[in-house]
Amino acid sequence: MYSLLSYGKMMRDRGRMAAYGEALRQTVKPGSIVVDIGTGTGIFALLACQLGAKQVYAIEPDRAIAVAKEIAQANGYDDRVCFIQENSTQVELPHRADVIVSDLRGVLPFFGAHLPSIIDARERLLAPEGVLIPLRxxxxxxxxxxxxxxxxxxxxxxxxxxxxxxxxxxxxxxxxxxxxxxxxxxxxxxxxxxxxxxxxxxxxxxxxxxxxxxxxxxxxxxxxxxxxxxxxxxxxxxxxxxxxxxxxxxxxxxxxxxxxxxxxxxxxxxxxxxxxxxxxxxxxxxxxxxxxxxxxxxxxxxxxxxxxxxxLSSMQLHKQANAFVPSLNPDGKILQTILQLMNEQKSLGEIARHLTAQFPETFPTWQLALRRVGELSQQYSL
Ligand SMILES: C[S@@+](CC[C@H](N)C(=O)[O-])C[C@H]1O[C@@H](n2cnc3c(N)ncnc32)[C@H](O)[C@@H]1O
CATH class of the missing domain: 2.70.160.11 (Hnrnp arginine n-methyltransferase1)
Structure with a gap:
């Protein structure tokens, strides 16, 4: 997970940005459909709009995407960019892309889910004559x-x-x-x-x-x-x-x-x-x-x-062994309770009340419980 400061630093890398900007100029044509995987704060998506892209799908699981949306609006591009807060491997699109642009690398290209994401995007999201940036x-x-x-x-x-x-x-x-x-x-x-x-x-x-x-x-x-x-x-x-x-x-x-x-x-x-x-x-x-x-x-x-x-302690290794039969620790029991109540369509407030009653030592106040439930709702709710 990157901070907004990190996204700013990436954008301030003049060498990287000049190369990506030129690559987009060479490939995005008026009317192109572009997918920006890992849009972050939206920079490649917005450059694609400047170059006349008809439709841009900007995909990013991080909440930085909210900032990207605001920036797109401030530049008058919000009608052309469809922001999707998701991992690209979970996304279905109505059209295949003429251009897929991404920079999911770290110090090396073997970083996070970069390679599985590109393999998946090339197979499912790119048009037959479409172009990937980077190529290699x-x-x-x-x-x-x-x-x-x-x-x-x-x-x-x-x-x-x-x-x-x-x-x-x-x-x-x-x-x-x-x-x-x-x-x-x-x-x-x-x-x-x-x-x-x-x-x-x-x-x-x-x-x-x-x-x-x-x-x-x-x-x-x-x-x-x-x-x-x-x-x-x-x-x-x-x-x-x-x-x-x-x-x-x-x-x-x-x-x-x-x-x-x-x-x-x-x-x-x-x-x-x-x-x-x-x-x-x-x-x-x-x-x-x-x-x-x-x-x-x-x-x-x-x-x-x-x-x-x-x-790795011998206990950690033991807990990962094939024959190990786990039983839930107190944190596991809380997580199980919250997820079960979410699955029963209870509101966050109701779940928080339930937690303060069932686990008063961990959640002495309703507000504390609500915060925990809210975090899990961010992570697991649709
Ligand atoms: C290095 S940052 C690049 C941000 C921006 N595109 C730029 O170049 O300045 C990579 C971003 O890709 C996101 N990301 C990584 N894998 C992804 C995937 N499979 N689908 C969507 N976003 C992904 C990360 O959350 C991160 O925000």
Whole structure:
């Protein structure tokens, strides 16, 4: 979920907006039908109206869509934009689109439900000759010397003034990737184009980024850096490569378990996998570093995964096991009561009164109960 400040920041990213604006100019014609997936505060939908689109469907589950509606009205476009507060995968439209525009990525295209949403929209919402913006993204990779980024992972646990052993946290944090700014000078390997996500035909939300190469200079390698370049139309795109003008996406840094001293002619062989599981990505990265010119003598061999980034207690694992028979905790009982009463068509006020009577310790006042019921009504009511 983004704040309005974040939507403002996206709009202020001049490089991104100039590319998207030009891509829309090249594809939206007077009379076009346009679908804007993840409209946020409506910017692509409004640009499409400016370009003469006959009908725009602006789809967004977030409540930011209310702001988009107001802005459309203020610009006199409210008669042409149909705002739909929903996830695109749940939406049926009366017409297929000539253009579907979206930017559902994060630092990488493997973000949230981006890929499943685009695959679904292409199949159900796009006209046979329709155009997708973006057309494709290409993922690039390299090995980096990034002491400052790496230090953020390790130094809180390595150095502390309390004389305590805090290193138990390190195996978890080094299995976490994050956004990080990299310069071309930090690259220890010529950047490699590894994977193209062609949205016109992609079928799989999972992805594998695989590369191998020879280290170009001596240094201390701290991990892997990935970024993407976008092709919005055949003639317009942008790059997040280190050294390019900075865009909102940036680069992704995948740390290694430990830093590795590397020499020219050392070889690396890397495989990263993004697996779409339970509405999110689990990343695995397997890194092998070989001594100069040799393909058998390993300097390092790391298996890492975001799966190991969160401590899971044996109780948590037990609760997810096939044979576990759950019984509801107090929160679960409250949720069950509220949903049951909603299903019986009771008003929010009635449900709140019921809660204060049945769970007086949790809801000492009717107002408190009403707030909780209201939140769930936002989430679950039609
Ligand atoms: C990165 S923001 C982009 C906002 C705006 N289009 C822009 O470019 O400034 C992505 C938006 O897409 C929304 N979103 C993500 N998946 C979606 C889907 N399947 N259907 C509709 N909206 C989606 C998110 O809630 C978020 O508001």
């Amino acid at each position: 993204d290409r993922v690039w990779a390299t090995i980096v010397e990034a002491p400052q980024l790496y230090e953020q992972y390790t130094s809180p646990w390595d150095d502390n003034p309390y004389g305590l052993q805090l290193q138990g946290a390190k195996p978890f944090v080094t299995n976490t990737w994050r956004k990080g700014k990299i310069t071309p000078e930090q690259c220890l390997l010529a950047p490699q184009p590894c994977l193209t996500l062609d949205y016109t035909c992609i079928e799989d939300a999972n992805g594998t980024v695989e590369f191998a190469g020879t280290i170009s200079r001596s240094g201390i390698a701290h991990g892997i850096c990935l970024w993407f370049d976008a092709t919005l139309t055949e003639k317009i795109g942008f790059s997040n490569a280190p050294g390019q003008p900075e865009l909102i996406y940036g680069q992704a840094f995948f740390p290694w378990k430990t830093p590795i001293t590397v020499e020219p002619r050392d070889r690396v062989s890397i495989k990263l996998q993004a697996n779409w599981v339970h509405q999110d990505y689990i990343w695995r990265w397997h890194s092998q570093i070989f001594h100069q010119g040799q393909s058998t003598q390993l300097k390092a061999n790391f298996e890492q995964s975001t799966f190991w980034s969160q401590p």
